[in-house]
Amino acid sequence: MSHLALICPPYASHLRVFESLAEQLVARGHVVTFILPIGATLRLQHPNIEVCLLEASPALAGRPIAGLKRRLTPALIQTVGDLTERTDRLCQQAPGLLRERNVDIVLGDQMEAGAGLVAAHLQLPLVSIASALPIDRDTGIPPPWLGWRHDPTARGEEHNRVAENISRWLMRRHNRAIAHWARQWGLPPRFELHDCISQLQCITQTVPGLDFPRTSQSAHLVPVGPLRSSMDEISSPVLDASIDPARPLIYASLGTLQGHRLDIFRLLARACRRLDVQLIISHCGCLTPHQAATVDATRVVAHIPQRDLLAHCDVCISHGGLNTVLDALSAAVPILAIPLAYDQPGVAARLVHHELGLQLKPQNLTVARLTSALEHLLTAPNYRRQALTLSEEIASAGGAMRAVEHIERTLYFQGSSDAREGFDEVLSRDTCAVLLETPHTPSRHGCP
CATH class of the missing domain: 3.40.50.2000 (Glycogen Phosphorylase B;)
Structure with a gap:
């Protein structure tokens, strides 16, 4: 010992x-x-x-x-x-x-x-x-x-x-x-x-x-x-009856330090409404219930089992935090990165380099740019294909x-x-x- x-x-x-x-x-x-x-x-x-x-x-x-x-x-x-x-x-x-x-x-x-x-x-x-x-x-x-x-x-x-x-x-x-x-x-x-x-x-x-x-x-x-604890695993389902399995599902999280970015969440919700896709947002406990209620997404929650949810998603919107990125790629889900701080710009640059996703700079966010990027990730097959290849590397x-x-x-x-x-x-x-x-x-x- x-x-x-x-x-x-x-x-x-x-x-x-x-x-x-x-x-x-x-x-x-x-x-x-x-x-x-x-x-x-x-x-x-x-x-x-x-x-x-x-x-x-x-x-x-x-x-x-x-x-x-x-x-x-x-x-x-x-x-x-x-x-x-x-x-x-x-x-x-x-x-x-x-x-x-x-x-x-x-x-x-x-x-x-x-x-x-x-x-x-x-x-x-x-x-x-x-x-x-x-x-x-x-x-x-x-x-x-x-x-x-x-x-x-x-x-x-x-x-x-x-x-x-x-x-x-x-x-x-x-x-x-x-x-x-x-x-x-x-x-x-x-x-x-x-x-x-x-x-x-x-x-x-x-x-x-x-x-x-x-x-x-x-x-x-x-x-x-990914270094993950068994405490992160759950056995109960993460989707409820409000989620339509026939429609694309997008998950968005800006992490535990940037989850207060209400302005970004509102833009994401508007872009997803334009595309008629479902959006689940996790703000990691950084928004008040009143603030969360002002975001017009399918669901806005403080916390959700991220890895389990990503298994059902088509795209992940992330700040570029390495843990969220690895969870998404483990599930073969391409990523739209909006890097905000720390090593997140470097993670976003690597996603683009390997065609695992796209990135938008936070200072340039508009509903039109978000809509275009999400539509591209949902329809272009190369991102899903690259993510699937990386998911196999991660698994081994x-x-x-x-x-x-x-x-x-x-x-x-x-x-x-x-x-x-x-x-x-x-x-x-x-x-x-x-x-x-x-x-x-x-x-x-x-x-x-």
Whole structure:
């Protein structure tokens, strides 16, 4: 039995990914401790799952944002500030918690720099989890928060380098925190988020058929497809008598952070009325009942079992969040992406690149453009055909079970002798054989 620390942002989409890993790890006999900011909640309850909530540090509260306010949007200021505070909080409090629990390995979300810093400080192996698009640097791929098309030419690579430099400038407050803790703990110099992800192994939900072509720089990426918990599965039907199976059905969701976009939902409803198609909207609890009642869709709900509903749909309208996109493609449903923030422009660009869907920019949304895009997705067969091909790739990717097997492989070859001794109780004979036949290559960079 091994003890694993799981560290991820307090966002629902990231928490669901880590819950799926925890569920599989506990089923295989491991002990799991979540290290989360205060206010984060888990659905899982099990004697072998512990949740440690990090308290906000008074020293960090209200810290100035070093001149960024005059030049950056409030949303970006808030995002950089949140990242910086979480990194500082993790580095202040997590080492003691992990030492007390004799943790064997750290599973860290790629967006939590503190996970990599703490693992290096405690000399623990680190496996990074790409809940969103992988941030692993690749000269042929633009940063994931840009909606640029894939350009493998020298000019494209130069554009990508410029974009990385701009991103580095925008993230400089967070980068200063990373550099501070690396110096504080006597680690090799680390300057940005990319320097804090594992060079041993990064598990990603993004399968190759959804990503831009990557080079050998990303050879340590392990694509496993959607990481989903059994808690997401239901047995009751998701459609009621108001849904006509003979008419096209469209599902729309803007995720848990953008579900308040009432203006977009109203436009979607008007476009679907023009096409005489059915529209089910999930606002993820972000609208009041009064606001929801003003949207003229077939159904407007706070929550709905997304994967089960998508099995009945013809098109999915999404903000480009990776979890929703993977759920739709798993059901072979093409996507109209309306990217709003974070890595969503990058996801939308990949959908267009692989002819898995279309995208419209939120600032250019009109009923006419929405109607045209939806009509094209409903009638052009290539999008459904491409989505069907990708659904087969996703189905064979392995999911949480394959991810846990790779985590155990890293633990076996990089963990302590005590952790390796416990594998006789945890692993099957066949899995042990795979581990022994597949030695893991040490990091080229000396990072955890």
